[in-house]
Amino acid sequence: MKIKFLLVCALTYTTLFFSQSKSQLEAQEFFWGEDDAFKDAVDIPEKWQNESAVVIYKNENYDYHKFGKQVEYKSSLRKRIKLLDQASVTEFSTFTYQKRFSSSKGYSGYNASHTIVGLKIIKQDGTETIIDIENEAVVVDNETKVAIANLEIGDILDFFYYSVEPFKSVEAFGFNPVEQTLGEEYPIMDYKLYFQTENDFFINFNSYNGAPELTEIATEKNNTRRYELVATDIDKHKYERWFYPLVELPTYKFQVYFARSGKFEDRALAFLPEDEKIIKKTVSEEEVLNYYEAYTPLGDLGSIERFIKENDFKNDRERVIAVYYYARHRYLTQYVEAIIVGETDILASPFYATKNNPHIFGNEKEFARHFMAFLYDFDYDYDLIIGKKRYDGSLDELLIQRNANVFLKVNTSPPVYLDYFRLHSDANQFNYLLEGTDVYEISATKKRLDKITTGKLPQTTYDQNESYKEITITLNEDFSGFNYQGINKYKGYEKADQQFDKLIFKDYVIEDYEKYGTEPFIDQITNKKTREKTEMELAALVTKLREKQLENLKESIEGELEIQDVSDYTYNIKETGRYGFDTSFTYDESFNAKDAFIKKAGPNYIMEVGKLIGGQVDLSDEDRKRVENVFMNYPRSYNYHVTLNIPEGYSVSGLDKLNKSVDNKTGAFISTATIEGNQLIITTTKQYKNNYENGADWPLMIAFLDEAFQFTNEKILLKKN
Incomplete structure (x- = not known):
């Protein structure tokens, strides 16, 4: 280390x-x-x-x-x-x-x-x-x-x-914020944090969860300010799974902002104190409203208006969602190929070659203002939402502007949430770390944001964020291995990482080109020779990416199932799941595995079928002593449907150990095993029902986590008839 x-x-x-x-x-x-007051300090x-x-x-x-x-x-x-x-x-x-x-x-x-x-x-x-x-x-x-x-x-x-x-x-400049717990992995006898600033440096600083306050030290110069935070006997803390230190432990947070004059103070991307002599500790609703008043509707709606005229919508809500996905393509994915061609030096100036002037939203403010213009023009009622991620504490602890998350809520029935574009982001979705949190809702009169209230964001359920695998296993005739056929489906928050790992740019830009009738990037290149050369090199790049992707996916399945000899791996996307939070990203995969999960026992064979659901949480003795509250990203479920084709001439015993059931308010692990004809059918579900559990309920979580882990150790006997 x-x-x-x-x-x-x-x-x-x-x-x-x-x-x-x-x-x-x-x-x-x-x-x-x-x-040095500590040069002789040696005793513990x-x-x-x-x-x-x-x-x-x-x-x-x-x-x-x-x-x-x-x-x-x-x-x-x-x-x-x-x-x-x-x-x-x-x-x-x-x-x-x-x-x-x-x-x-x-x-x-x-x-x-x-x-x-x-x-x-x-x-x-x-x-x-x-x-x-x-x-x-x-x-x-x-x-x-x-x-x-x-x-x-x-x-x-x-x-x-x-x-x-x-x-x-x-001009104005914000130094990087610091958010830090007092404690660390080893206990601390004496700790001191020291600040020195002068005029034109503004400080936002506060202590939380019992941390000492910052105190001012007298100085001889009016333009010089000194501060210190002193603490002793700070216990260590283990930074464990599902834990938010800034929420639970003594913590301090600060940012220093430099602004030479009043005009730069007004432009500052921060909630500044009224005077540099004041340490700002809190941010009021009024200050939040004053800061975000600058978010006024602004954007060229020509392409959106044409899109709306060319399509029919059942209702206002459907129109908002359709515009979001169209705009995702219009202002992001239609430029992806050009960006990649430029970054890989296939073409030095891709947008010059296409005579295209790209318009990509640079930040959440540009996105919000453009959509506010659309919502205003089409007379939608909407709110600008200001929230704070759960790991950074509650809304009333908002201190650093950079920690504020900004997106839109369109007040249809039910509401639609619109967050800053990502390649695969969905309408009616926002960062999962904001789920269930208190937020500010800023509403507008005409074009001006002028009223602020507090609200609470909705929270998804475990069945909305699902990972589902349908697996069929066929053993080799000599029992040396097996063939694996899998259908994988991910929805809700579970699909984002999967889309990022398993989609290359061609998978989604072509889909968007076809959906919206957009001219592909290659076809926009005006020079024929340049177009042919770029097309050839881009195709070669795609081939390399596919090869690398297959290798990565093969390694991923080897890691997931803890097997080493995977061959003949194939992979095929069925649905990208990019047009609806509740739609699934779906792909098939197949491979052959050798010398895995099967051992000979006389004339019979033992098979470790429990391992087919992948690795599970293995709690140590130290983990079981936990007293801290449990913070997770979001509720979720992991579901398996496993079919084992029973070899001819064999029967299965040991099913009783595959039937398990632990179900409580924190989560569940339930499995069943039945014989249907010549097939063993195993179903399992593992559910994390909430994104937060009180530390007192940790034993309830242990119960279903242990049951899931124990399942991975279960075996069946393939008995020779």
Whole structure:
């Protein structure tokens, strides 16, 4: 394992290293000099003596200054960690960092800033050794690694990461937000977060779930402001499955925004405090309304109006949904081939070659304003929805504008939700992490958003988000393996990842071309020679993608079923499922497997039929002790229908172990097994009924999770008649 600086630093940096340079020595003096209050700290409280490691001191610093048009941002992290067992010695035996970063701030470039890393080892006898990181490091896979020799139980690692990043900015600029829990995988004895800013730097900062408040430190200069957050005796926390740390643990969140004048403050993409001297801790409904008033209807509706005139719709709701899918093609998928041709250098200027001026929505604001124009012109009642993902806390904790999710609700019966386009996104769908959350609903009078209320988003059920597999297994005559025929269907939120993995661009752009009668990209190329060359190279690219896709899918099925020798894999898309949240993405697959799930037992054979439903959650003893609440993405179900063709001359025994039933308010695992003629029919359903469970109900979840896992261990006996 490694010390990973990429995981603990909030921003990205350009990095230059100077072995024992003046800057290096200054940084060492800053962290390890005479004023270091923790230079002699080595003792661990009795209560933590049995921990793997303990952080004696953790310090984070953020410093923001301006000099004319120049802005300077400094950040640093220091940790002093005592290793208490062999596991932590192994964990920290390799020190890893990344030497090159790119910066997105202002006009800074690769040589504009520098970052210094320091590391020293303190042995139990008090001997200190500063590691010459630059000279001892090796680069592996773009990471710089330093092996720490002779590390022992009882040693202390004291390291820092210090960055100075100057850049020019003549307008408003938002630094990357930081949202972090106080606790981590090891307990922390002393922790300090330090801020320093001056005029024109605005701070949104708040503490949650019992974290200490940020306090101001008196300064001698009116334009300089200092703040700190101090905490002690912070317990460790295991970051486990289905857990939202920012919701449950002591946490702080902040963003610093730079704006030189009032006009830049007005343009800021942030909920700014009224004055840079004020730490903004909350955002009111009125402030949310004031920010989103800028979302006014705007867009050229010519193509949408023509689409509406050329088609008939049963009702207003059907028209909204149809326009959404048409617009997805009009403003996104019709350009996909051109974008890919350009990115792969098949054609240097694809849009020039087609004399086509693309119009692609660049962000959710452009999307929302365009659809607001359509909804306004066709006299629909609608709301702009402002929500916050469940893992980031409740709506009343909204602090950072970047965390707000924006989409539209059209008030038909029932309502239709319209979210920013993705390649396979559906009408009446929004991010599943917003399901069931409180949101702001901003309504309009004429073209102006002027009224804000709160509402709650609907939530899907487990049967709406379904993964379904229909499998037929035929054993080889010599029982050396089997043939697998599968029909796979995914709907609701379950299909998005499947579509992304199993559809290449040709699968959906051709479908959209045909559905909307659009001229394909290739046919739009005006020069015949260029068109023929592009068509040939694009076809070659598709062939390569298909080959790679087949290999990936073969590896995927091997991983899912935990088998190694898969051959003759085939795959065929039946339905893309791209025109309705409740429609299924469907594909067939088949393959042959050798030496899998079957073992000879005298004249009979044992078959591990339970493994055909894939891997299941295997809870450890530590997992079973859970007391935390359970946060999942969405309710869902996984259903299997397995048919085993029983070999002639054999019968099946052991069905009783394949019939299971655990069903409670948190979920279920139910399986049945019957013999129908010469076939064994197995059905299973696994249901996660909610997206949240109280920690007190964890034992109920354990019940059905264990039953599902146990099923994968069940076998049948194919008995010679």
